[in-house]
Amino acid sequence: MSQSPKSPTPPTPATGPSPLTPPPPVPTSADVARLAGVSRATVSYVLNNAEAVRISEPTRLKVRRAAEELGYVPHAAARSLRAGHTRLVLLPTSHVPVGPLYSAFLNELQWALRRLDYTVVQYGSLGLTGDEAARAWAELRPVAVISLGEITLSAHNVATLKRAGARAVITMGPDGVPGAHALVMDQQEVGARAAAHLVERGRRRIGVVVPEEDGLELFSAPRLAGARSVAGADVETFPMAYTEESAAALAARWRRLGRDAAFAYNDEYAMLLMRALQDEGLAVPADVAVIGADDLLLGRLLRPRLSTVRLELPTGDHLAELVDRAVREPSELTRRHDLMTAVAVHREST
Known part of the structure; x- marks a missing residue:
């Protein structure tokens, strides 16, 4: 007697949502209004931080909680259309x-x-x-x-x-x-203040340290121009990267350069150079006076404490x-x- 073919075993259903399952609906301001028990206009006023309309703090809190619970986020483009x-x-x-x-x-x-x-x-x-x-x-x-x-x-x-x-x-x-x-x-004022300070201290042969890094010319170029504008200042420019190696290389040349002062682009470059000068046996300020800019706290913690140009913004x-x-x-x-x-x-x- 022939046997009937066995029925194929049905496949095990895959777990998780079907690829065809539609995503959950995006919550709207109307949903927030229903959950909070307020009008859609109130939701709009609260979530758009409208100051012209007075809304009580309990109502504001209730709307924000409802929006958070639903995961509602205002539509920036729609808001822009309404506002113009x-x-x-x-x-x-x-x-x-x-x-x-x-x-x-x-x-x-x-x-x-x-x-x-x-x-x-x-x-x-x-x-x-x-x-x-x-x-x-x-x-x-x-x-x-x-x-x-x-x-x-x-x-x-x-x-x-x-x-x-x-x-x-x-x-x-x-x-x-x-x-x-x-x-x-006016970044020129920064350089002018630094160079004038050095000249007043009897330091006229000023080496201005400018960053080798790209993108800082916006600040370094006018600071250099400001230093050059000071009467009595003999200014020479020295590029330096913000690395210990670059500072050490510049410090190793400093005696030959004949400069008795350094104005660095900012306090960070000044601190880097000052440490390198000291490693070369140069005394600060006896051999080289050093000034930076920006008045960072770290400059006040060094010894000697770093002179600087403070910017008031x-x-x-x-x-x-x-x-x-x-x-x-x-x-x-x-x-x-x-x-x-x-x-x-x-x-x-x-």
Whole structure:
């Protein structure tokens, strides 16, 4: 007797969701409103930090908790359409200036803008010219652009950004640009204060140490120019990388260079060079007076204590409020805001 063929064993069902299972629905502001027991308008006011409408703190807390529970995130593009502009502040940079002083300044600015409900985006602009950069930045439709001065902008570039919706263009540097607000940080004053301090101490043969690293010319070039502008200063330039090896190589040549003082780009380069000079048997300040810039705490802990140029910068809150005011009250007028003063601080190294 023939046997019937056995039925094939059914496959074991796969665990987990099927590839065809639709994703869970994206929560909406209406979902948040239902869960919180408020109107959609109230949800919008709370989550968009609207200051013109008074909402009680318990209601704000209830809306935020409902949004967090549902995983609701406001749609930035939709909000921009309603407002007529984004809340995006573009901070283009190819090289963020090294050193704790400027890092702290930029971090404080970004936090302050965030508290004002702006989203700060850093944009890598390496290799872009003014025209290329303006078009690239404009594609993101920022409400404001804060240019650190690494790329030279023209009035045409500012107009390109404003046609794309930028309500404010702010430049940081020694010169203003028509149509933009100029936040002037006069780096020449830093070099002039350092060299004048050395000349006053009887040191005229000044070696100015400039970084070999790319991207720091924005600061080092005007500081060098400022040192050269001081009457009585005999200035010679010496490139140095931020490495022990480079500092040691420069220190090994120092006696032959005939320089009785060194002004380094900033305190970090000054400390590196001072240690190398001491390793070469040169006394600071008897043989070489050394001064830096930025007034870092570490310079005060060295022996001898490092003389420096202290930079007095505005707070991040102050600058963020200036940006916010420029956004809320756009103007074609060029306005200049002096942001920095420099003061030489005499310590043991000079």
